[in-house]
Amino acid sequence: MKSAHRATTVVVAVASLLAACVAGASAKSVAGEATVTISVASLIPGSTPAAVKQFEAQVKQFEKANPTIKVKPVEYQWTGPTFTAKLAAGTLPTVFEVPFTDARALGDRRQLADLTREVKALPYYSKFNPVVLAEGTTSSGKIVALPKGAYAQALHYNRKLFTQAGLDPNKPPTTWAQVRAFAKQITEKTGKAGYVQMGKADNTAGWILTTVTYSLGGRMQAGVGANARATLDNPQTATALNLLKSMRWTDNSMGANFDYGWSDINQAFAAGNVGMYISGSDVYTNLVQASNVDPSIYGVTTIPVAKNKTAGVLGGGTLVAVRPDASAAARAAAVRWIDFYYLRPLVTKPQAIRNAKTLVAGKQPVGVPALPIFNRAQYLLANTWIKPYINVPQEQMKPFTSRIFDQRLVPEPAVATQAVYHSLDTVVQAVLTDRNANIPQLLQQANSTAQDLMRRAT
Amino acid sequence: MGAVDAMGDSNVGAVSAARTLPARARRRQRRTPVTWARNGGLATLLLLLPTLLVFGAFSWYPIAQTVIMSLQSTNLVDAPTWVGLENFRTVLDDPLLWTAVKNTAYFAVLALIFGYPVPLIAAVLMSELRRYRGVYATLAYLPVVIPPVVAVLLWKTFYDASSTGVFNTTLGWAGLGPYPWLQSASTAMPSLVLEATWANAGATVIIYLAALTSVNTELYEAASVDGASLWSKVWNITLPQIRGVLLVTMILQIIGTAQVFLEPYLFTSGGPNNSTLTVLLLIYNYAFANSLGGDYGAAAALSLMLAAFLALFSLVYLRLTRSWSTE
DSSP: OOOHHHHHHHHHHHHHHHHHHHHHHHHHHHOOOSEEEEEEEETTTTOOOOHHHHHHHHHHHHHOOTEEEEEEEEEOOOOOHHHHHHHHOOOOOOEEEEHHHHHHHHHHOSOOOHHHHHHTTTTTGGGGGHHHHHHBOOOTSSSSSSEEEEEEEOOOOOHHHHHHTOOOTTOOOOOOOHHHHHHHHHHHSSSSSSEOOOOTTHHHHHHHHHHHHOOOOOOEEESSSOOEOTTOOOOOHHHHHHHHHHHIIIIISSOOOOOEEEEEEEEHHHHOOOOEEEETTTTTHHHHHHOOOOOOGHHHHHHHSSSSSTEEEEEEEEEEEEOTTTTTTHHHHHHHHOOOIIIHHHHHHHHHHHHHHHHHHOOOOOOOOBSSSBHHHHHHHHHHTTTGGOOHHHHHHHHTTGGGSSSOOOOOOOOSHHHHHHHHHHHHHHHHHOOOOOHHHHHHHHHHHHHHHHHHHO | OOHHHHHHHHHHHHHHHHHHHHHHHHHHOOOOOHHHHHTHHHHHHHHHHHHHHHIIIIIHHHHHHHHTTTTTOOSSEEEEOOTTTTHHHHHOHHHHHHHHHHHHHHHHHIIIIIIIIHHHHHHHHHOOOOOSHHHHHHHHHHHHHHHHHHHHHHHHHTOOTTTHHHHHHHHHTTEEEEEOOOGSSHHHHHHHHHHHHHHHHHHHHHHHHHHHHHHHHHHHHHHHHHOOHHHIIIIIIHHHTTTTHHHHHHHHHHHHHHHHHHHIIIITOSSSSSTTTOOHHHHHHHHTTTTHHHHHHHHHHHHHHHHHHHHHHHHHHHHHHHHHHHH
């Protein structure tokens, strides 16, 4: 018995020693490598093989130009809940994207790496639109994120359904009354949903409701910082909800599904089941990359804006940030990648052309409408460089591109933005699923919830 | 051979020594660490160590951390601060807590009414079959094999609320519908229960089928001689004979339904208008719904409250049903 026990003990001890040796060896070999490896947010899950191939081609170009940096693409899509889970678990890639709404607060809480030194060394640093750069700058002046792109909310519409419904696809609606009438006509003539709106409880329902409220002249918050006050129960939000209620319950022009999120509303649109919907002006890229939209059906116009002094178009954008625990070498490599992939195509002609060529070869969209993250002159100049490569249906985008610069752009609510949107999610859901929803009461409840969340955030 | 002989001798010696020693002396001998090690205690501990480490790292450490976190305020970046019972107060003051409790109870009741008898009936019917029993058991178990996320996504397309949805088209042939399924506060929860029953019944069917094989067939034969009907046999023989298993599956189902998360999360995200918000989804929302870092303290506090409730409930349940299950 004794010898058997001894043998077991020896086996366990040897196995443990071996395991320790193997672990030590692998750690040593990683530390000894000269190259630095960074993981970067690539495309959203479900992107087409062509889009993935195009991204990989860009990675190869980058690695060729930077032989000491190895890039590991990671599928990535920002959503409120998944981002927090990844942030808490420490599983975000080295380079990742966050919306305008979150970067500053995350930076203030030291959840993003300080990139100030690296960013100020970029040759085009002075050309950044200061308002846009401020979105990625903390209250203490540290730059923690760089802009990837800015958008204005837009009304996307299906030109084919417009034609089938007897509407002129070159004359999209310019008022909310027209949106309602057009939606009704589309449903009556084609059987498809005339107008749909995101209704998922992942903050998107609140985001779109805020967009409509802004277009009518309302705001979700008043005051700034610790003095900010929730104003979700404003008359314009009530009007927006009543419009929704009429389209849903009186006209029955919103189809049968009311829980669309950002991705699945794009899929429904690309599948030809949606007449009109609101999303960012740059959504065409996703419609091509993830939903294979037929370009001929696509149309986009500006959000109908009421004729009052406060009415405007909600604008937002995406920033690129780096994990706070990235080493100095990884941080420098990350900024190089951001420079190569996101920014250089907007400021240097050879890179812009090379990027456009790669995109065109990969059958990816070039020339999607966006807002300038550098000054407007730079934006227009960059567009002239890539003009021969533009492959998006620009004529069909004219109702948007010809009007957007004349419109008043309004930033998203400043305090606890996503939490405020989340408070509004249930209001939108109630209106879309309950014929007898009490709008004033729902708004009052949402306002009280939002006020509490804003208080906790400040 | 020599080693075996030696082992045999030592065993014989130990047994005879134990026989001759008084009881107190034997106890004292067992307590000595050297004797414990000599008798194989060290090897036992070493073999147990991996399991202890895995359990410690992945079960007990997180549980201890949850208890600590429920008394702290943390964003997982800055140093946490102690807040006493503040997190528990936050949870109890949240009006959504009672919505979540009510919804979870509703899910549990619906799952008990529809989900509990279905596997039992299926198992009894299958056990009556003489041929192809294995095929039916496999068919019943198949949904369990399908990854739960895939199953939910599949059912989500079935539940399409338009008249062209799979269920609505099928029901339309009989002149029924279209129904809103997940798009209405009143039908969303029953829709989740329907899918959950389909997805989980297979595993319980297999347990019942195994339990049914242990029922003495002579009892059925005697009942047949007495002219008992099928229903009478099931009621008077089958159910009493497998009552121990029935009680265990019931408590497991109640614990499982109290922790329902996958279906409301993937199907509806708690909507429409919080009608499918369950306790576990609320815990998830506390921790993760706010993209700027959630209220992990409140999430931990509610997790502990749920665990305490389920432990208490299980104790009461086992105490109340003890006599019935061992009769």
